[in-house]
């Protein structure tokens with residue numbers, strides 16, 4: 001029998017349609033979203049699954065006002081990022097720092113009889129191994145990148161990891177790191193009788209840390225009913241609490257990642273890599289903790305967020321997804337470091353917006369109008385019907401799908417009479 005992936009597109013689709021009882025309308029939807037340019041991007045391509053893209057505004061990062069493209073299905077995310085940006089706008093707004101941007105490849109040795117001896121050998125061959133790495137991808141050197149250093153870690157009972165730190169220039173760099181790491185592993189194998197289990201990039205990007213920080217007068221945080229000093233104090237308490245309770249820390253960090261993932265997606269980067277690295281970093285002290293810290297001193301609310309964020313400006317999906325180029329242009333970024341900074345800044349803004357809402361009015365109040373909209377859309381309201389449907393839904397505290405369907409029916413009947 002022919003392997004599924006070898007079948008022509010139409011045959012594959014028809015087999016799926018039969019097995020899943022897809023209707024004519026459903027098939028038409030799949031066809032409507034089918035894009036020839038995506039067909040060779042993944043295996044067993046069926047259609048292109050789109051997500052909404054919008055832009056966050058009001059963000060000032062390192063003294064520059066930026067518009068940040070974000071791709072997300074969650075209604076409140078972009079509104080919260082823009083709101084957070086507004087809350088944190090000062091002279092420079094959010095400032096970001098990146099001390100280095102290196103990716104790590106690791107070569108894992110197993111059943112090592114004398115780990116210390118292997119460690120000494122690897123350390124004494126550092127320069128030679130770095131040269132082997134560079135030779136595996138000479139164009140990297142012409143772009144200012146290259147293998148920078150080695151580190152050896154001995155792990156019980158008899159593992160050794162050789163960590164290779166590589167400056168990948170502006171690239172996303174996963175393939176590049178894998179190529180260099182495999183070349184170094186081959187060189188070691190040719191010189192030593194060792195058991196190498198694997199050679200692969202590590203997504204725990206501890207050598208690509210970015211810090212976003214801000215300092216804003218507490219007055220800027222005030223709500224209609226609560227003075228800024230009180231709000232800032234409660235934001236600081238919420239941040240302290242996320243340090244001690246993993247149940248809260250996960251949600252605290254999820255809010256930060258609402259913003260970060262949306263930017264990473266818009267910029268064609270690997271959000272799974274970012275997610276796994278960030279959550280590992282949140283656990284670096286032995287328990288899972290909030291990634292950001294907020295504190296008040298002398299009438300100023302300070303915030304800081306440090307995360308591993310090895311984003312690339314070129315390569316990978318940035319090349320094949322045409323919207324990425326436009327998104328880079330919208331954000332006016334032309335290098336990986338600026339992209340990392342802006343992304344971390346969105347995380348910090350997203351976090352302050354969530355915390356401020358949580359410790360004052362509660363999250364639902366701000367979410368309600370967006371939820372009414374998505375409820376109306378989910379029952380089939382068109383963009384022109386949306387305002388009238390959401391207006392009808394405003395009378396309900398927690399509108400249901402049935403109420404949204406009834407509201408849409410009423411709007412349509414009223415429109416017929418016009």
Ligand code: MEV
Pocket residue numbers: 074251252253254255256258354355358363
């Ligand atoms: C919802 O998507 C995100 C929040 O839960 C984040 C938080 O609780 O900090 C509002």
